Amino acid sequence: MRVDRLTRMIPLARRCRTVAAALVAAFWPGKTGTQVEGVIAALPQVQQISVVSGVLALLFLLSLFAAQFGVLGLGLFFALVIVILR
Numbered sequence: 001m002r003v004d005r006l007t008r009m010i011p012l013a014r015r016c017r018t019v020a021a022a023l024v025a026a027f028w029p030g031k032t033g034t035q036v037e038g039v040i041a042a043l044p045q046v047q048q049i050s051v052v053s054g055v056l057a058l059l060f061l062l063s064l065f066a067a068q069f070g071v072l073g074l075g076l077f078f079a080l081v082i083v084i085l086r
Contacts, residue, residue: 017041017048020055026084 021037028036040051059081066077 013052016056017052020052022085023055023059024051 017040018033018037021040022033024040025031025033025036031039040048043051063074063077066073069076
């Protein structure tokens with residue numbers, strides 16, 4: 001059972017790392033998402049988890065802040081995330 005759970009979590013963790021790397025790359029001049037993902041992948045696992053969870057937690061907190069302004073705030077937040085990731 002535990003092995004099955006781990007095999008399901010590994011692809012999810014990689015996707016989270018890719019999203020976090022894309023968000024960081026948007027604010028790191030001269031670096032692409034794949035380069036930043038390589039930098040994150042080179043870190044020890046504990047630091048990888050810290051970086052990825054920190055970026056995703058910040059994104060979540062910003063979404064909660066945007067939600068205070070209702071549907072318009074969430075719409076602007078999602079539009080801004082899409083623009084940043086492009």
